[in-house]
Amino acid sequence: MKIWLDDERPMPPGFDCHTKTAVGAIELLAAGGVTAISLDHDLGIDGGTGYEVACYIEQGAYYGTFSPIEVTIHSANPVGRERMEKAINNARLFWSQIKN
Numbered sequence: 001m002k003i004w005l006d007d008e009r010p011m012p013p014g015f016d017c018h019t020k021t022a023v024g025a026i027e028l029l030a031a032g033g034v035t036a037i038s039l040d041h042d043l044g045i046d047g048g049t050g051y052e053v054a055c056y057i058e059q060g061a062y063y064g065t066f067s068p069i070e071v072t073i074h075s076a077n078p079v080g081r082e083r084m085e086k087a088i089n090n091a092r093l094f095w096s097q098i099k100n
Contacts, residue, residue, distance in 0.1 A: 001033050006040040006074070007047050022048030026056050029066070036070035041080030051080060054087035061091035068095040 004015040005025045011018035019025050021043055028034060037057075039050035050073070060066025071088045075081045 001028070001035060003028055003034055003037040005037060005043070005050055005053060007042075007044045009040070009074075020044070020047055022050065022052040025053045029053070029056065029060075034069055036072070038072045038074050039084055041073075041075035041077040041084060049080065050075060051083050051087065054084040054091075058087040058091045058094075061094035064094075064098070066091075068092075
């Protein structure tokens, strides 16, 4: 499943699921079967942030409880984008250290 996380932009072709909140994205990730996610940072007053989702992915990668997925960031918020990129880069580093 490919997830689009954004509270304003419509879901583009090629994605399977559109969620507008960090909690919704984390629930989908926790359920499994996610192969890719595209993150926005600012998700409205009650939606949380894409950074929360990026941290969830990072922690799962660190503890080995979350398998590698494709992550893209489409946020227009430069500070939020940078924070999310750092978390996702850490996740990629942790995934690269997995022993087969």
